[in-house]
Amino acid sequence: MDSFIYTSLPARVVFGVGTTASLPQEVHALGITKALVLATPQQVSEAQALADLLGDAAAGIFAEAEMHTPVDVTERALAAFAALGADGIVSIGGGSTVGLGKAIALRTDAPQVVLPTSYAGSEMTPLLGQTEGGKKTTLRSLKVLPETVIYDVNYTLTLPPRMTVTSGMNAIAHAVETLYAQEANPVLSLMAEDGIAKMTRALDRVLVAPSDIAARSDALYGAWLCAVCLGAGGVALHHKLCHVLGGSFNLPHAETHTIILPHALAYNAPEIPQAMAAMRRATGAEKPAKALFRIAQSAGVPTALKDLGMPQDGIARAVEITLENPYFNPRAFERDALLQLLENAWHGNEPDA
Template sequence: MRFVHDTLPQRVRLATGEAAAAVAEEVAALGARRVMVVASEREASLAASVTEGLPVVLTYDEVVMHVPVEVAGRARAAATEAAADVIVTVGGGSTTGLGKAVALTTGIPVVAVPTTYAGSEATDVWGLTEDGAKTTGADPRVLPRAVVYDATLMTGLPVDLSVASGLNALAHCVDSLWAPRADPINAALATEGARALCAGLPAVVTDPHAIDGRERTVYGAYLAAVAFASAGSGLHHKICHVLGGRYDLPHAQTHATVLPQVLALNAPNAPEADARLAGAFGAPSALAGLEELRRTVGAPRALRDHGFREDQIPGAVAAILPVVPPSNPTPVTTENLTALLRAVWEGADPA
């Protein structure tokens, strides 16, 4: 074996039922005295309970999907004006993403409290959208110094959003097996993450308020994100970044519908990855296991149900082709990428 693996420096706490105390400890450990809280209006009450007792100088709620550059600019200005010395994000991937955008230019440390399974909190990846194009990059300044996972905060996430978000996490596992910096450590993390998600998501659907299923899914989502942070963006994420930024499509649902089609394209030319995922799913093949999981949890199937139009496929193909990673196991052409996106649009059987 010959490879180079980067492990990102981050403190992670699984603190079910103890988010407020855990966040207070992490803020104190940073020596922070002026807290900027980032949370959407929908998460305002939850954020207030998580940050109760902290020296909050600013609560910022302009959270927008895909983090438009103008939104990031306003948040950065607000953080500077308030002289914030730590950012506490309470919410999903868009909320974490906005906190990262502020950290990217200000260097203010972030403490992340996720309420979905997006995984952004465990990566040094940032993303900004401008004029229909999403730009991403990696920078150590945006990696949250600490993450506090509290499974009780996930129980209010509706089942359909839990499923889409969990499949987004599973996409991190799958893409990590053939991304540009894939290595055996990433593969081990991704495999265990897939195993946990396959066990956790059906339990969440069966009983959304049960903690065990939520904890398993949180655990799997974290492992998935760590694998993704090291391995980089594979074909799946390149497709989803273009679709999300160019057409303003919902993040989690886009990942959930694209995932089976990318797996169907790549698995025949990635036998080791296929075997790993099949083992994690307890199925004869990775695709069979994924499709059984998707049936069990009632996954989103067609991207046309979420705003993607058939006439947008050619433009998407043209935008995706230049960013296809050379490491992708199956050569990507205009023809097979067009077929893939049409299948995503209509929700075709990936087999």
Template sequence: MRFTHETLPQRVRFAAGEAAAAVREEIDLLGARRAMVIASPRGTDAALAVAAAIEVAVLHDGVREHVPVEAAEAARAVASGHGVDVVVPVGGGSATGLAKAVALTTGLPIVAVPTTYAGSEATDIWGLTADGTKTTGTDRRVLPRSVVYDASLTLDLPAGLTTTSGLNALAHAVDALWAPRADPINAALAGEGVRALARALPAVLDAPRDVATREQAFYGTYLASVAFASSGSGLHHKICHVLGGRFDLPHAATHAVVLPHVVALNAPHAPAAEQRLAAALAGASAMDGLAELYRRLGAPRSLGELGLREDRVVEAAAAILPSVPPGNPAPVDAHVLERLLRAALRP
């Protein structure tokens, strides 16, 4: 075997019911004292409970999906104005994304407390949106120093968001199988991440108050995201980033809808990845296993229902084409992308 693998340095704590104490200990290890807590307006009460044992210099609720540049600039100004020395996002991928935007220009450390299965907390990938274009990049400054997974914080997560954020996590693992820096270690992590998520997500919907099952969903999320951070963004994420930034489609639901179409395109050209996915999904094939999982979850299937119009497909395909990763298993041109998007428009 000939490959170079890199694993990002990060502390990870699974601490069901103990987020407040775990966050305090992680911040103490950093030697930090004044925290900027970031949460959505609906998540501020939960965030303050998580931050009960630390000094909160400021609570910032300017979270917006896809992290518009103006939201990032506002958050950076708040951090500077309050003299904070650590950022604590409590919430989904948008809260973590805003914390990353602050860290990108300030170098402030992040202690992330996820409440969905977005997975951003385990990557050094940032994203900012301006004028309908979402720009992404990697920078070690945005990798959270610590992640605290407290499954009890997800007990009230709506079923729809459980499904879409969980499938977003699954997409991280799938992309890791054929992204630019895919390697055997990433494949092993991704396969176990898919296996854990495929079993946990239906069980969470069946028993929403079962903390142990939700911990398994976090476990799968973390493995998938670690693999994704090492392998880089594959075709799936490039498509979804363009659709989200250009057409303001909901992040997690867009990932959920697009994933089967990318698997259908790439799997025939990547037999080893297809076999690993099929085994992890307990299906006769990757597509069979994915279809059964989507059926059990009642997952969204239509970009049209999310807001993409048929008359924007050519525009979308042209915008995606320059970002198609080199080495994607299936050949990709504008016509391939148009066919994929048109198929994804229909339920």
């Protein structure tokens, strides 16, 4: 066996159905006496329910989280955090809310408890992407890693099927890149393959029966495995392109990942035979990129960047930004090939890999 390095990241995970009830105890265990509860405007009612559950341990609610973690929103949240005398963070939601909590923790070192309501996976990573001046930058710091994550399957029961698929594809992307990232190792590869298998199979079941507890549990478990992969592993071309497209063109996060993933996998396929073998086992398909594309297609979610409002004349700009600071990738970043990749993604062409 080849040599490798595996780093296990510190985090407490509470997984199950109805686990939100443990929030007061988890907050107390971290020494939090006044928690600022974070959410998006769409999830303010869920935030209020958590504040009610916490009682005197809730400092207040800040429900202005936005996708791609704009710095100006973070500054407003920091002002609220200070004004309310908060000493900890409780985040409920998907990547937008979790990102805001991380941004506050980066600047205050406040402990965090996260209750995910999607499969985004940000809660298990020491990564933070922030947007300012039309560009998204990413940093890695243990200061942003949440101390406790409460996975409550109940929150995912009402996740609409289409959103389930895009959020699930976002999760799958984390594991796919772990299979061939610079930090790839056999431990993470086991988690990645199982996470992809659990999620792809669960998505088919959820589309048929959205309230199926067993299917939702498998999906959330798969999402957790994929998130661990992202946190302890690394990223490559797929995430680089999604960061560029999201930050520069304000495209929705999960939908962008859903569209780009099959094309990025097809781009790298010739250089990653072992990862492609794992993908075939996980998806049960001879052509995994095509299989991922068809999952999105069958769910009726966007499969073309043009459907997200991406201008076709922005493709060249996206490639230039990508080439300014390329991530590690098993296949070199080739300008013409990247232009073709984004053209295919813009049109929604089915990959053949």
